[in-house]
Amino acid sequence: MKRIDVVYDGHTYSVGGxxxxxxxxxxxxxxxxxxxxxxxxxxxxxxxxxxxLITPATSISLIPIPEGVSAPEKEMGSWEVQTQITP
Incomplete structure (x- = not known):
């Protein structure tokens, strides 16, 4: 595994090794x-x-980034946001 991205409070951090x-x-x-x-x-x-600071109420996401991936798709601008409004 290359690294693990950690999303915490809307910010992306990483952990390696x-x-x-x-x-x-x-x-x-x-x-x-x-x-x-x-x-x-x-x-x-x-x-x-x-x-x-991690507590039971902490919202945290772990995103594994495998070897051979140079940058997350988000950083390369290929993420698309779609919104659907239902009446």
Missing amino acids: VELEDLQQEIAEGVAGGPHWLKVNEGEGDRRDALL
Whole structure:
């Protein structure tokens, strides 16, 4: 696995050098023991550590990015947003 993108409070961070299952376990065990600080990378290029406070009420998404993918489709501008309004 190349990295795991972490979406937290509307912002995207990343974690490298860990498998998805291991990160899920770290988060689950951390929350079970009370609030947990998750160390992630913020930004592109130079590493800038950030700490995210994870609690049972935290909304967080983990997105595995496999080897060979140079950039998420979102960054390449290929995501399309579609809205449907129903009466």
